[in-house]
Amino acid sequence: MDNADPPHAPNTPVTHLPPGSWDAHVHLLGGPEHPLSPTRVENPAPGFNFDDWLALYRGHLESLGCARGLIVHSILYGNDNTVTLDAVREMGDGFKGVGLLPDDSQTAKIKRLADSDICAVRLNYVHGGILTWDGACKMAPRLADHGMHIQMLLHADQHIEQIADDVRILPTPLVIDHCGWPTDLTPDTPAIDTLCALLAEGHIWIKLSAPYRFTTAPLEANPIMRRLIDANPDQCLWGSDWPHIMLNGVPTPHPADLLDDLAAITTAEERQKIFKSNPDRLFCT
Numbered sequence: 001m002d003n004a005d006p007p008h009a010p011n012t013p014v015t016h017l018p019p020g021s022w023d024a025h026v027h028l029l030g031g032p033e034h035p036l037s038p039t040r041v042e043n044p045a046p047g048f049n050f051d052d053w054l055a056l057y058r059g060h061l062e063s064l065g066c067a068r069g070l071i072v073h074s075i076l077y078g079n080d081n082t083v084t085l086d087a088v089r090e091m092g093d094g095f096k097g098v099g100l101l102p103d104d105s106q107t108a109k110i111k112r113l114a115d116s117d118i119c120a121v122r123l124n125y126v127h128g129g130i131l132t133w134d135g136a137c138k139m140a141p142r143l144a145d146h147g148m149h150i151q152m153l154l155h156a157d158q159h160i161e162q163i164a165d166d167v168r169i170l171p172t173p174l175v176i177d178h179c180g181w182p183t184d185l186t187p188d189t190p191a192i193d194t195l196c197a198l199l200a201e202g203h204i205w206i207k208l209s210a211p212y213r214f215t216t217a218p219l220e221a222n223p224i225m226r227r228l229i230d231a232n233p234d235q236c237l238w239g240s241d242w243p244h245i246m247l248n249g250v251p252t253p254h255p256a257d258l259l260d261d262l263a264a265i266t267t268a269e270e271r272q273k274i275f276k277s278n279p280d281r282l283f284c285t
Contacts, residue, residue: 005252006045007056007243010063013256015263017065021275022283023255025177025209025239026060027074028087029053037078041127042246044076050083053243054090060242064259066275068094070283072122072151074245075100079130081113088117096283098122098151103135107142114146119283125154126181127246133163140172149173149282156180157191164194167203173282174203175237178210179224185215187223196231205282208262208274209239212253222265229270236274237282238262 031049048056061069069091073084081099088097098120099113113121121143123131131139136150143149149172154160160180167174180195198204206228211221229236240255263271 001040001043003043004045004243004245004247006048007060008252008254010059011254011256012063013065013259013263015260015271017259018272018276020068020280021064021066022068022070022237022279023061023064023066023240023242024070024237024279024283025072025207026057026069026242027245028057028071028083029074029243029245030077030083030086034077034083034086035080036076037080039078040076042076044245045243050086054087056243057087057091060240060255064240064255068279070096070098070119070239070279072098073100075124075127075129076245081118085113085116085118100130101139102130103132103138105139110139110142110146110148114148119147120149120151120175122151122153125152125159127153133166137166137170140170144172149175151175151177153177154181155183156195157183157189160191160194160198164198167198168201170203173205175205175207175282177207178213178241179206179208179221179228181210181214182224183214185220185224187227192224192227196227199228199231199235202232202235205235205237205278207237207239209237209258210241211258211261212250213241213247216250218253218258218261222261225262226265229266229274233270233273234278236270237279238274
């Protein structure tokens with residue numbers, strides 16, 4: 001089984017972010033005390049223990065100018081959320097997590113996650129995952145009761161039109177990762193039209209993250225990103241996707257470059273929303 005590459009040493013973006021900004025999508029990895037899933041597709045970069053990853057994460061945030069973070073549980077650990085719970089606890093105030101739960105999870109388990117600053121559960125249609133869409137829809141009322149939302153990774157052009165009617169009646173917010181991970185970079189496809197409609201209606205949030213996963217020239221994603229922002233800048237978020245695991249041969253990016261690329265197509269007012277006020281509202285209220 002292959003090992004992931006280690007992240008690049010931090011570099012500093014040209015962009016100055018608003019105070020209290022969020023990196024709203026990272027994965028924290030662990031050491032021997034955090035067993036990996038037997039069905040994982042790769043191993044984390046070798047030679048790092050949990051404290052090493054925490055130190056790298058703190059350096060990453062400092063280099064970007066981010067004070068807060070959302071730690072998304074990695075499928076490398078299956079539905080054992082321990083590494084993410086430990087990371088959120090160690091990082092302290094200003095940090096939240098996203099967990100993984102199977103369809104049949106009991107309310108008591110949802111409550112335990114919510115009480116540990118886990119603000120969402122993730123559904124993964126790209127790599128295969130723990131939670132199904134039907135299970136997420138059935139779980140949604142109980143998530144809403146605990147102030148939690150659903151985060152979803154999917155190829156929008158394969159799925160978003162199929163689930164749009166369900167999305168419109170969900171009782172809890174739905175966050176779409178990585179611009180919907182389009183396989184067609186045309187900014188006016190039916191899938192992007194549907195994402196924009198759901199954004200404009202206030203039914204979804206979108207992460208303007210990880211363009212390097214769906215194009216080898218990340219600036220090619222700018223027309224799609226710009227269209228998503230124009231649809232509803234009040235429900236857009238940004239995340240670095242650090243430390244860039246499960247790349248499947250894609251070169252490891254520099255987070256500062258990703259940040260500067262987005263800053264180049266946004267106004268200061270939009271960045272205030274994307275990096276600060278929007279994540280504050282979604283993750284902390």
